[in-house]
Amino acid sequence: MTPLALLFPEIGPDIFSIQVGSFTFALRWYAMAYITGILLGWWLCRRAVLTPRLWGADGPPLAPARLEDLATWIVLGVILGGRLGFVLFYQPTYYLLNPAEILMVWQGGMSFHGGMLGVAAALVLFHLRHRVPLLPLSDLLALATPIGLFLGRLANFVNAELWGRPTDLPWAVIFPGAAAQDCAGVVGLCARHPSQLYEALLEGALLGAVLVWLAWRRGAFARPGLLTGAFLMGYGTARALVELVRQPDAQFAGPGNPLGYALQLGQAGLTMGQILSLPMIAAGLWLVLRAVRGPRPQRNRAGPDLPRA
Numbered sequence: 001m002t003p004l005a006l007l008f009p010e011i012g013p014d015i016f017s018i019q020v021g022s023f024t025f026a027l028r029w030y031a032m033a034y035i036t037g038i039l040l041g042w043w044l045c046r047r048a049v050l051t052p053r054l055w056g057a058d059g060p061p062l063a064p065a066r067l068e069d070l071a072t073w074i075v076l077g078v079i080l081g082g083r084l085g086f087v088l089f090y091q092p093t094y095y096l097l098n099p100a101e102i103l104m105v106w107q108g109g110m111s112f113h114g115g116m117l118g119v120a121a122a123l124v125l126f127h128l129r130h131r132v133p134l135l136p137l138s139d140l141l142a143l144a145t146p147i148g149l150f151l152g153r154l155a156n157f158v159n160a161e162l163w164g165r166p167t168d169l170p171w172a173v174i175f176p177g178a179a180a181q182d183c184a185g186v187v188g189l190c191a192r193h194p195s196q197l198y199e200a201l202l203e204g205a206l207l208g209a210v211l212v213w214l215a216w217r218r219g220a221f222a223r224p225g226l227l228t229g230a231f232l233m234g235y236g237t238a239r240a241l242v243e244l245v246r247q248p249d250a251q252f253a254g255p256g257n258p259l260g261y262a263l264q265l266g267q268a269g270l271t272m273g274q275i276l277s278l279p280m281i282a283a284g285l286w287l288v289l290r291a292v293r294g295p296r297p298q299r300n301r302a303g304p305d306l307p308r309a
Helices: 029-049 064-089 092-097 112-130 134-158 195-217 226-242 272-292
Strands: 014-020 023-028 263-265 268-270
Touching (some): 023 029, 029 064, 064 092, 064 112, 112 134, 134 195, 134 226, 195 226, 226 272
Antiparallel strands (some): 263 268
16 A cells, blocks of 8 residues: 555545434435536536527527426436446346346446437437437537536545556545455555546546537537537547546456456457447547538627626
């Protein structure tokens, strides 16, 4: 253990809990991250929709009043897609043998890539039902997503889950629990990469700042698909990099595969997170090139510069 390692703060997964008879009601940090992320994302989308100068000549894809309807679709897409993605991508054999546990989301197990596919499906259905343009709608959601990623990764850290591999770096964290302290070859307390915080900074704070800059300063909304492509490229790259220091997925790791590669090629390979991120990077690059090579957009100059939301 590095002498400069940080002890995990004394904080539990619950913000507060109330006991009523034999029933315990608890508000968890992870649930609060979802709720706060959705509310802040809705606020940012509303602010963008109420700023006409950000958009092309056709204006924003939907009226502010429709954002509440869109939020309902997105929440369903995140929950259903995230859970089914975890089941199919990470533990298909286990859930094939235990199908009754697929809907037990309170036991944990959500996949961002599955949630993204669920949101994509929700967007397409919303587009078909309400006849709103798909790419501008996708750009709007891309702008808001890093907020939820940032808060979600912070909740992962508070929950002491999804930690990284052992390291002797001075900012390493000593996470609690037998699993976190099960480090081969380490004598004493085991310190690990706080990979949740790496992802919060890269996928959340940094990527979110870049997307806001593109939207408000570079006219990205006037080029449909640009923000969506930038998000896909940014998230895919950040996730693939952090996978290099994340703890291997237990279902893939083994004596001959200690780094938990889902696709192993000799001593090298790719984790499941990296495999799922590569198509995101490719699709994002295609969308960005398509957007920037298109005709020069006509910006919408109507309306105030910074309206009240």
